[in-house]
Amino acid sequence: MELSYTQDEIAFRDEVRAWLAKRLSKRLVNKVRKAQRLTKADYKEWHALLVERGWMAWHWPVEHGGTGWTPVQKHIFEEEMIAAGAPRIIPFGVNMLGPVLIEFGSQAQKDYYLPRILNDEDWWAQGYSEPGAGSDLASLKTSAVRDGGDYVVNGQKTWTTLAHFANRIFCLVRTGPDAPKPQQGISFLLMEMDTPGIEVRPIYTLEGEHEVNEVFFSDVRVPVENLVGEENQGWTIAKYLLNYERTGIAGVGFSKQSLGALRKIAQTEQKDGRPLADDPHFAARIARLEIDLLAMEIFNLRVVAAAGEGKLPGAESSLLKIKGTQVRQEATDLMRRAVGPYAAPDLPEAFDEGWNGQAPGPDYALPLARGYFNMRKTSIYGGSNEIQRNIVAKHLLGF
Amino acid sequence: MDFNLSDERRMLQETARRMIRETYPIEKRHDFARSEKGFSADIWRDFAELGLVGALLPAQAGGYGGTGEDIALVFEEVGRGLVVEPFLATAILGAWPLCEAGGAEAGDAGTLEAVIEGRHLLALAHGEPGSRYSLAQVKTQATESGGIWRISGVKSVVLNGDTADDLIVSARIAGAAEAQDGLALFRVDPKDEGVARRSYALIDGGAAADITLGEAIGTPIGAPGEAYPVIERTIARAALAAAAQALGAMEAAKDLTLDFLKTRTQFGKPIGANQVLQHRMVDMLIEIEQLRSCVMLAASTLEAGRETRERNVSAAKHLAGRVGRQVAEEVIQMHGGVGMTWELAAPHYAKRIVMIDHLFGDTDHHLERFIHFSKGAA
Numbered sequence A: 001m002e003l004s005y006t007q008d009e010i011a012f013r014d015e016v017r018a019w020l021a022k023r024l025s026k027r028l029v030n031k032v033r034k035a036q037r038l039t040k041a042d043y044k045e046w047h048a049l050l051v052e053r054g055w056m057a058w059h060w061p062v063e064h065g066g067t068g069w070t071p072v073q074k075h076i077f078e079e080e081m082i083a084a085g086a087p088r089i090i091p092f093g094v095n096m097l098g099p100v101l102i103e104f105g106s107q108a109q110k111d112y113y114l115p116r117i118l119n120d121e122d123w124w125a126q127g128y129s130e131p132g133a134g135s136d137l138a139s140l141k142t143s144a145v146r147d148g149g150d151y152v153v154n155g156q157k158t159w160t161t162l163a164h165f166a167n168r169i170f171c172l173v174r175t176g177p178d179a180p181k182p183q184q185g186i187s188f189l190l191m192e193m194d195t196p197g198i199e200v201r202p203i204y205t206l207e208g209e210h211e212v213n214e215v216f217f218s219d220v221r222v223p224v225e226n227l228v229g230e231e232n233q234g235w236t237i238a239k240y241l242l243n244y245e246r247t248g249i250a251g252v253g254f255s256k257q258s259l260g261a262l263r264k265i266a267q268t269e270q271k272d273g274r275p276l277a278d279d280p281h282f283a284a285r286i287a288r289l290e291i292d293l294l295a296m297e298i299f300n301l302r303v304v305a306a307a308g309e310g311k312l313p314g315a316e317s318s319l320l321k322i323k324g325t326q327v328r329q330e331a332t333d334l335m336r337r338a339v340g341p342y343a344a345p346d347l348p349e350a351f352d353e354g355w356n357g358q359a360p361g362p363d364y365a366l367p368l369a370r371g372y373f374n375m376r377k378t379s380i381y382g383g384s385n386e387i388q389r390n391i392v393a394k395h396l397l398g399f
Numbered sequence B: 001m002d003f004n005l006s007d008e009r010r011m012l013q014e015t016a017r018r019m020i021r022e023t024y025p026i027e028k029r030h031d032f033a034r035s036e037k038g039f040s041a042d043i044w045r046d047f048a049e050l051g052l053v054g055a056l057l058p059a060q061a062g063g064y065g066g067t068g069e070d071i072a073l074v075f076e077e078v079g080r081g082l083v084v085e086p087f088l089a090t091a092i093l094g095a096w097p098l099c100e101a102g103g104a105e106a107g108d109a110g111t112l113e114a115v116i117e118g119r120h121l122l123a124l125a126h127g128e129p130g131s132r133y134s135l136a137q138v139k140t141q142a143t144e145s146g147g148i149w150r151i152s153g154v155k156s157v158v159l160n161g162d163t164a165d166d167l168i169v170s171a172r173i174a175g176a177a178e179a180q181d182g183l184a185l186f187r188v189d190p191k192d193e194g195v196a197r198r199s200y201a202l203i204d205g206g207a208a209a210d211i212t213l214g215e216a217i218g219t220p221i222g223a224p225g226e227a228y229p230v231i232e233r234t235i236a237r238a239a240l241a242a243a244a245q246a247l248g249a250m251e252a253a254k255d256l257t258l259d260f261l262k263t264r265t266q267f268g269k270p271i272g273a274n275q276v277l278q279h280r281m282v283d284m285l286i287e288i289e290q291l292r293s294c295v296m297l298a299a300s301t302l303e304a305g306r307e308t309r310e311r312n313v314s315a316a317k318h319l320a321g322r323v324g325r326q327v328a329e330e331v332i333q334m335h336g337g338v339g340m341t342w343e344l345a346a347p348h349y350a351k352r353i354v355m356i357d358h359l360f361g362d363t364d365h366h367l368e369r370f371i372h373f374s375k376g377a378a
Helices: A007-023 A026-033 A040-053 A071-084 A091-104 A107-118 A234-243 A252-268 A280-308 A315-338 A368-379 A385-395 B007-023 B026-034 B041-049 B068-080 B087-100 B109-116 B228-263 B275-300 B306-340 B346-356 B363-374
Strands: A124-127 A143-147 A150-161 A168-174 A186-192 A198-204 A210-223 B122-125 B141-145 B148-159 B166-172 B183-188 B195-201 B207-225
Touching: A007 A040, A007 A071, A026 A040, A071 A252, A071 A280, A091 A107, A091 A124, A091 A168, A091 A234, A124 A150, A143 A168, A150 A168, A150 A186, A150 A198, A168 A234, A186 A210, A186 A234, A252 A280, A252 A315, A280 A315, A280 B275, A280 B306, A280 B363, A315 A368, A315 A385, A315 B275, A385 B275, B007 B041, B007 B068, B068 B087, B068 B228, B068 B275, B087 B109, B087 B122, B087 B148, B087 B166, B087 B207, B087 B228, B122 B148, B141 B207, B148 B166, B148 B183, B166 B207, B183 B228, B228 B275, B228 B306, B228 B346, B275 B306, B306 B346, B306 B363
Parallel strands: A124 A168, B122 B166
Antiparallel strands: A143 A150, A150 A210, A168 A186, A198 A210, B141 B148, B141 B166, B148 B207, B166 B183, B183 B207, B195 B207
């Protein structure tokens, strides 16, 4: 048993770290650290750096233009990106659709779409959830009916993250309404967002931000060539995607970042004339979080190391997702508490670049309550934590 | 990075697991646990012959292991089997101070050899009435006169203190009652006329004793006055061992509970068909994996510097206490009425898991200690 990185892995980490320090602009890091709203141009700026370095498709095999990294290298890359204050890599094209096309796509689809993802020419959105199909995704109703060389699509998708930036969307649609099981009548379809009949409407989340959308489809004509895999094979593809390596699912890097920020805040904030960090009750809460994170980091590395030996993480990913979201949510809860009454003032304009106004309390207090409310989503999205428990109960406990 | 066991350790693990499974059914275990000694001397010698005691001690003491990884591995099996033989008292608490003082070179070769062969039992008499989990709070006094050390004081809840062939006793030769400086360790013959022992059974099996020393004669182990670091390292090893033991017990208790959920029927279906129970089992599973990860971390840094060692051991022991309570209470609750009976094995696991929190510092104690040793890291 050896819990530290090898020489090669350390060298890789140093390479990634040095590159990030050199290439990532101070402007972007500053925006990420202050939790300011990132524009489409901000993301494109970051993606362009990755494209230039050849690290955009960091999950893909080498023969398709990917890095061919080991799971440990991917893990290191992820941690370093977060530690450096980089924006997230928008995952829908490169991490989700890319692997699907590599596995299920036609040669023409691979030839056309993969280079466009590699060069960040397309912004993909993911059309999975519907108003009536959340955790029970297979009950989705958006229909695609064959008409000559086209499918005609009608229905509605929801929670579509950053669809207002996207020029393309991949969707699960119902092509076999009479299939004996709902899973058997679903297909995986690619669309252009400017096709007539597609309309995007914003959903404002509880903290007042626009990140997700509803997407409406009325008589949208999609060429048959845009079907991925076979007709009615969509569920298999969706499941493939779910089981695709999810080394980052625990969000260890995010939580480490939050813990560091929390520690700083607790050192600065005062309680009865002493740093809040010295208050035994608050210190105990931080320490409990820290121990959970310490354990989870090793737990995550165990799964990453097993993946490196070819053991695909199955339900272990679900265990990590549950614990990871609990830890992330706890961190944001403690941060909001740490600033006391100054968690309450809300200045939406403070999250735009260039704002140079005065916060009622300390600057760092402004995003904390928002961050707390925003993080509630993590135990809901990507299969709610209750769905994850069902998966574990079935696959690891044999119920 | 490599989380796999080496071939030798895998063999050790399999040997331990097989022997415990084959020779240690729960009924026999109860007989051992409730006997006057609190364990079986024959089984102890069998364990020793298989090398399970030697695996916990380093080469300079005649052993063939003794790393954090060895300790965690053996004690996980000890926990899985609900073993009551004196692994902790003899192989960790008693033998390690002798190893640290020089082991074979310091003239303890005979003792350590006999320990490794299962012929000689030790106990560490350190805790005192009122000292709780403090490592430095020692009121027992030792004074030297004409080259002879005499020790007086009271030691409480000494694990296997009633059956030990030698007592390792901590005493103060200088300094205030809670000072780290001025502590010494002595080897005391329990048959010395200045030693009085009152033994009793423990709620989770096994036995312990309160020991009153009145001018008992002791032989110094290491340099008198400088024993604190040895005590701290010994207790760190013991705390890691206890956390690993709790982990093994939790794994076994979880498996028993899972079987029960699948076989016990109510309202015409197995009770495990209820989602509320499935989800609670999943939550247990997550926390047990968390504990396993933390035990691995503490084991891998047991030989590191003080701050790292103590911080990680405290993280593991804190988590063992926190997760332990959740698992123990769920195991009893999910078994329903029979979870309250002596007859089943599962509730005995629950008792062991909970009582481990009372060894070498509980979950609150180790949270405080973790905070203390994190100050440097912040």
